[in-house]
Amino acid sequence: MSRVDQLRGPAPRKRHNARTIAALTGNPGCTRRAVLDAAGVDKPKLAETIGFPGSFGQSRFALARGNAFEAMLKADDCALLRSVLAEAGSTPVSDSFVFGGSYEDLGEDSDDTLDARHARTREALAAGDIGLLDHPLLTLSVAGQTVYLEPDLIAAQRGDMLQVVEIKSFAIVDGQADSAAVSSAAVQAAVYVLALRRLLGDDRVSHEVVLVCPENFSLQPVAVVLDVRKQLSTLRRQLSRLASVSSLIDALPPGVTFDVAQPVPALLASLAAVDARYAPECLSACELSVYCRHEATGSTAALGRPVRDALGGVATVDEALGLAAGTVLPTPEQTEAAALLAAAARLRNEALSR
Ligand code: SF4
Structure with a gap:
């Protein structure tokens, strides 16, 4: 068993998704997070075991609103979504959208395996005849682990370029949206852009992504275009750091373990053996934040x-x-x-x- 697997114990490796990969960029200087993520440790479970559970995730109300918004946009082969994207064509950036009748939903076959859907995504992308690709499945290697990622949609621009389209339920009110929500959506979309680029090459995938959100206080959709070049370079840096974290893990003292079946004092001593870099931003980005905030009490970093x-x-x-x-x-x-x-x-x- 590798040292990385020993650190985690017998628990299955916690799988990443676009949200957790995006969160990696939240505190790039934290070794503790890099080690725990590289080892696939279940951080919410670890935080709960040591007595510092956090509350993460969307409220049930927000989830229901998000699902209703997405279902409305995707009804009738994405008729409403396509009209919103076409309307966005009045802006110079997205003027080049092509939404001829081509629409393919790769998520229709619910009995599909992830591998099969990923293979069909590759086939559809290789065929090149894409207007709008619904439920595509991409992969990205994170610390040696293949992670499956599901962008909402991939759209084709005129020429060969592809563009990621994300549907979000936070509202854009009078042209303004919550900046934390927009920046987290931008990083998440950048994860999909990176996965698409690793599959097809940088020159085939646009660094501009489209967010479709409800406008004002209704469910009326509006599309905005975001440039995610900055987020892409931070992501690349953070993923390469995770890939090289194994040497750091190998250098940890032999007794260090994050196996949640171990006694709490052993887990606390193990956490103390790996440097953390707590900042208040951790509270919205990392499941260990309540513990790390407690640990950092009295420090200027907190x-x-x-x-x-x-x-x-x-x-x-x-x-x-x-x-x-x-x-x-x-x-x-x-x-x-x-x-x-x-x-x-x-x-x-x-x-x-x-
Ligand atoms: S909460 Fe702790 S482990 Fe997570 S990023 Fe912040 S300092 Fe690092």
Whole structure:
């Protein structure tokens, strides 16, 4: 058994999907997450076992609304969706959509295996005659594991380029949408673009993806185009880091285990043996966040990246307070941060004394 499999214990390897791959980009500097993901550890189960469960996933209401929206768009061979995409043709970017009658639904055969649907996706893409491909199934290698990915649709642009279309249930109100929802949708769509590019080549797949969302407070759909080049390069970096994490795993002390059948103290000691890099953003991106936040209590890093960057070399809040009050002498590396803290304390005292 490889060291990676030993780390996880007898539990089956937790499979990735587009959402979990996208979440890898949330905290690229965290070794703990890279190790746990590379070993396929069930992080929600691990968090629950050590007494720090998190609440993740969409509410039932949001899921039901999302399903209803998607079903409405895809009814009658995607009639409404095609009209929305054609309307988006008035914008310069998506002017090149081609939606001649060609529409193929690869998800119709419910008895299909994943491998068979992936093979049919490859065939349809190789045939080249695509207007709109529904329920395609792509693959991507993540830390040596083949992950199946299901974009909502793949559309053809004029010429040879293909474009990923994602249907999302968050609303675009007066041309604005929740920025966290848009950025997570962009990273997820970038995962599909990367998988398509690895299959067909970079020059066949557009870096622009189409999001179809409800507009304002109705279920009326609207299409927007996003450029995901930045997300693609972060993803590539993060996936190559995961591929090289095995050397890090091999260097871990022999007793380290994330087998959830082990006693809690052993699991906590194992977690402590792998460096974490907690930031408040973890709370929406990683299932271990409640534990890592608890562990980081009292550290300046727990206050967010801007604070961590401004107070480089000052690890704890107590140390920061001491430097601000002048009761702690700064080390040479802390001189700059100490001056900042002392100035902030002086301004605060002046403001309070008025
Ligand atoms: S929650 Fe913990 S393990 Fe997850 S990314 Fe943040 S620091 Fe790393």
